[in-house]
Amino acid sequence: MEGDGGTAAAWMATHRGMYERATRHPFTVSIRDGSVDLAAFKRWLGQDYMFVREFVAFLASVLLKCCKQSDSSDMETILGGLASLSDELSWFKKEAAKWSVDLAGISPLSSNMEYCRFLQSFDDPEISYTVAITTFWIIETVYQDSFASCIEEGNKTPAELLGTCQRWGSPEFKQYCQSLQRIADRCLANAPPDVVKNAEEAFLRVLELEIGFWDMSSSQS
Numbered sequence: 001m002e003g004d005g006g007t008a009a010a011w012m013a014t015h016r017g018m019y020e021r022a023t024r025h026p027f028t029v030s031i032r033d034g035s036v037d038l039a040a041f042k043r044w045l046g047q048d049y050m051f052v053r054e055f056v057a058f059l060a061s062v063l064l065k066c067c068k069q070s071d072s073s074d075m076e077t078i079l080g081g082l083a084s085l086s087d088e089l090s091w092f093k094k095e096a097a098k099w100s101v102d103l104a105g106i107s108p109l110s111s112n113m114e115y116c117r118f119l120q121s122f123d124d125p126e127i128s129y130t131v132a133i134t135t136f137w138i139i140e141t142v143y144q145d146s147f148a149s150c151i152e153e154g155n156k157t158p159a160e161l162l163g164t165c166q167r168w169g170s171p172e173f174k175q176y177c178q179s180l181q182r183i184a185d186r187c188l189a190n191a192p193p194d195v196v197k198n199a200e201e202a203f204l205r206v207l208e209l210e211i212g213f214w215d216m217s218s219s220q221s
């Protein structure tokens with residue numbers, strides 16, 4: 001949450017309560033303190049695999065909006081993100097095998113479906129690149145912040161979950177999120193007020209959906 005004076009950091013401060021509900025959720029807090037229910041972790045793993053497949057399509061829509069801008073200099077960053085999702089899907093398959101989670105037999109739970117429907121709504125060409133890139137930034141940042149807290153000093157994260165936490169909690173992933181934040185801030189600084197308002201609404205909607213996703217993982221809702 002390094003406030004660098006941009007709009008993104010300002011929203012994290014204004015909506016701090018919601019932001020913390022998403023990034024210090026009882027589910028990730030239970031990973032950090034070692035009390036995590038492994039059945040819940042496995043549920044999260046299977047559901048998140050399905051989410052990430054949908055996230056690929058979302059990111060493709062962000063990339064397309066980027067390419068249609070007169071200045072498409074963010075293309076490399078987004079393309080890099082898309083490429084790392086390929087690696088991420090392989091990681092999910094490996095991790096699922098390790099935990100005996102049958103990915104083929106999973107169907108999305110309702111909070112996951114709701115989140116996926118939100119991602120699909122970005123297919124609409126009317127939704128601006130600014131709103132889409134801001135959404136992308138906050139989706140990644142919630143995971144970065146959540147999992148980074150599980151590997152902070154003093155954690156009691158079970159050894160077999162450290163790999164998961166490092167995937168999103170690593171310094172490299174943090175840098176990547178910061179580069180997305182700079183892009184979002186630049187777009188927001190140049191956007192008309194109605195677009196900024198839509199982006200803030202999308203920011204809040206992501207926090208809500210992320211909380212729902214953790215709730216679902218903890219308790220199958």
Ligand SMILES: Cc1ncc(CO)c(N)n1
Pocket residue numbers: 048051052139140142143210213
């Ligand atoms: C639900 C959810 N939010 C964010 C990310 C970050 O990639 C993810 N994998 N899953």
